[in-house]
Amino acid sequence: MQFTDLKAQYAVLKTAVDARIQRVLDHGQYIMGPEVAEMEAALVAYTGAPHCVAVASGTEALLIALMAIGLKSGDEVITTPFTFAATAEVIVLLGGVPVYADIEPDSCNIDASLIEAKVTSRTRAILPVSLYGQVADMDAINAVALRHGLVVIEDAAQSFGATYRDHKSCNLSTIACTSFFPSKPLGCYGDGGALFTSDPAIAQAAREIRVHGQSGRYHHTRVGVGGRMDTLQCAVVLAKLERFDWEIERRLALGDRYGRLIRDSGSPVQLLAVRPDRNCVWAQYTVMVDDRPAVQAALQAAGIPTAVHYPKPLHHQPAYAAYCCPDCMPHSIRAGQRVMSLPMSADLAEADQDRVVAALLGALR
Ligand SMILES: *Cc1c(COP(=O)(O)O)cnc(C)c1O
Numbered sequence: 001m002q003f004t005d006l007k008a009q010y011a012v013l014k015t016a017v018d019a020r021i022q023r024v025l026d027h028g029q030y031i032m033g034p035e036v037a038e039m040e041a042a043l044v045a046y047t048g049a050p051h052c053v054a055v056a057s058g059t060e061a062l063l064i065a066l067m068a069i070g071l072k073s074g075d076e077v078i079t080t081p082f083t084f085a086a087t088a089e090v091i092v093l094l095g096g097v098p099v100y101a102d103i104e105p106d107s108c109n110i111d112a113s114l115i116e117a118k119v120t121s122r123t124r125a126i127l128p129v130s131l132y133g134q135v136a137d138m139d140a141i142n143a144v145a146l147r148h149g150l151v152v153i154e155d156a157a158q159s160f161g162a163t164y165r166d167h168k169s170c171n172l173s174t175i176a177c178t179s180f181f182p183s184k185p186l187g188c189y190g191d192g193g194a195l196f197t198s199d200p201a202i203a204q205a206a207r208e209i210r211v212h213g214q215s216g217r218y219h220h221t222r223v224g225v226g227g228r229m230d231t232l233q234c235a236v237v238l239a240k241l242e243r244f245d246w247e248i249e250r251r252l253a254l255g256d257r258y259g260r261l262i263r264d265s266g267s268p269v270q271l272l273a274v275r276p277d278r279n280c281v282w283a284q285y286t287v288m289v290d291d292r293p294a295v296q297a298a299l300q301a302a303g304i305p306t307a308v309h310y311p312k313p314l315h316h317q318p319a320y321a322a323y324c325c326p327d328c329m330p331h332s333i334r335a336g337q338r339v340m341s342l343p344m345s346a347d348l349a350e351a352d353q354d355r356v357v358a359a360l361l362g363a364l365r
Contacts, residue, residue, distance in 0.1 A: 001343055001352055003305040004183040008347035009240075009247075016242055020235040032211075033231030039238050040194070046241070049171040049196035051203035054229040055210055058157040058179025058193040059086040062127075063093065064227055065153050065175045065195055068205040071096050071124055078118045079127040079155075080110040081313040081324065082332040087129055087155050088314050088323075099123070100315060100324050105331040106273035108132065108286070108339065112140035119144070125151040130159030130169055132309070133185060133251075133281035134274055138164055138172040151175065157193075158283035160186045161248040165277050170196040180229075180237055185251065185281045186244060188233040247346035248281055254348055255282040261357045262287065267364050270338070284309050284341035289364070292340050298363030304356050307341045 002008075010017065024033060040052040055061045071077070073095030079087055081100040088098040101114040110128045126145055128136040138154065145152045152173035156162075159169040160178045162185075170176040178184075180192035195206050205222070208215050213224030255274075262269050270288035274280045286309060289295045296306050313332035315324035342356050 001304055001355070002345070003307060003343050005343075005345040005347045006182055006187070009345065012347070013239055013243060016239040017236060020239040021232060024232050024235050030231050031228060033234075035231050035234040035238060036229060039234040042238060042241055043170075043194055043196070046244075047168045047170040047196060049168075049176065049198065051197045051200065053195045053197075053203060053206040053210060054234055055193045055195055055206075055227045056229055057191040058155075058177060058181060058184075059090065060225065060227045061177035061179070061193040061195040062086060062153070062155060063090040063225065064206050064209045065177055066090055066094055066096065066125070067209050067224070068175075068202045069125060069151050074122060075124040076120060076122045077125045077127050078115055078123060080129050080131070080332070081315045081329050082108055082310065082335055083129040083131060083155065083314065084157070084310065085314065085317065085320070086157075087127060088320050091127070092320070096124075097122070098314070098320065098323050100329055100332075102329045102331045103335060104273075105334065107134060107275065108272065108335050109134060109136040110141075111331075112137040112144070115141060116144045116147075119148050119150070123148065123150055125153055127153045127155060129155040129157075130162060132272060132286050133159045133162050133283040134272070135159055135162055135164040135169050135172060135278050137275075142173060145173075153177065157181070157184060159281060160184065161244065161251075162281045163279050170194075171198075174199055175202060180233065183283075185248070185283050186237065186240060188236040188240075190230070190233050192229045192233040192237065194229075250346040251282050251344070252279055254344065254346075254350075254353060255280060255285060257350065257353060258285055258342065258357070261354070262360070265357070265361050267361050269360065269364065282344050285344035286339050286341045288335070288338040289340055290338065292338060295360070295363045296340060299356075299359050302355075302359035302362070304359050305343060308339060309341050310336060310339075312336050
């Protein structure tokens with residue numbers, strides 16, 4: 001069994017993907033070819049966000065977002081310690097300071113009620129992560145930002161396609177950043193990402209930063225990066241969009257089904273809480289268990305791959321430990337000890353899902 005079944009997806013989309021790739025090979029515009037703008041327009045239509053800028057990866061989208069708002073050395077960004085390192089990495093790369101607010105223990109998303117107490121005169125932005133595919137409480141976070149003149153940047157690397165109060169992830173705040181890493185809900189066949197924004201000035205800045213700060217050919221208005229997304233990768237995303245609504249439906253249905261099967265079994269597995277005003281597109285189907293190493297070993301013996309997203313909160317990572325006391329963020333520490341992700345993709349067969357759940361229950365018996 002695959003943890004993320006990309007081969008089954010390609011088998012279904014082969015004609016569309018191959019045709020899209022062949023078209024790029026025929027026109028030969030590998031850098032900033034027509035598929036780049038075509039994908040940006042398709043993602044604007046999908047999310048409802050006014051502007052989309054395709055970039056080299058999710059990490060690059062976050063970096064460009066912080067450069068576009070002019071983050072400077074010493075500026076603080078409030079974020080969650082329970083995320084992939086890229087979230088804090090880009091802050092530190094620019095000389096900024098990640099200021100952590102702990103998570104809600106049941107959803108593993110940043111606890112919006114803890115953010116306002118972290119605001120100082122140096123705070124510039126709030127960077128919530130839509131972890132596992134569920135958006136954090138963005139209305140509450142936007143309200144804090146409005147009171148203090150801060151920018152909200154959604155790290156939507158895991159949540160493309162998710163919904164919060166009738167709006168799509170990536171259209172919930174001034175800026176959002178997503179990733180098309182192959183295993184994300186909308187993946188390409190390599191690295192890719194996108195920055196979304198409601199602010200035309202930020203969109204323009206991001207477009208310039210993406211190409212070494214050029215506002216015209218060899219006219220460098222600002223310092224930028226080499227942050228373009230390949231035309232070929234945009235072509236893959238365009239092909240994958242043809243079936244994306246169906247994939248999101250399947251992810252939601254398989255997530256519900258996992259939850260039902262596990263809950264009905266009366267097992268001690270703790271399910272992730274999904275709030276009633278939003279959904280979770282399950283970039284990873286993550287649950288919480290005690291004695292995770294034993295459960296993982298039993299599942300591995302049954303031929304079922306698992307993963308841990310993430311074993312340690314960032315303040316327990318050597319590179320990011322300086323910003324927080326080691327015993328702080330107790331919910332993030334505990335989540336890091338207990339979370340475990342099960343196989344998930346739109347093409348996961350229900351029979352395979354049954355096998356996963358049976359093995360999980362067997363491991364806990
Ligand atoms: C995957 C991921 C990123 C980085 O995306 P890349 O495209 O791999 O650079 C950033 N933040 C989170 C939460 C992620 O899951």
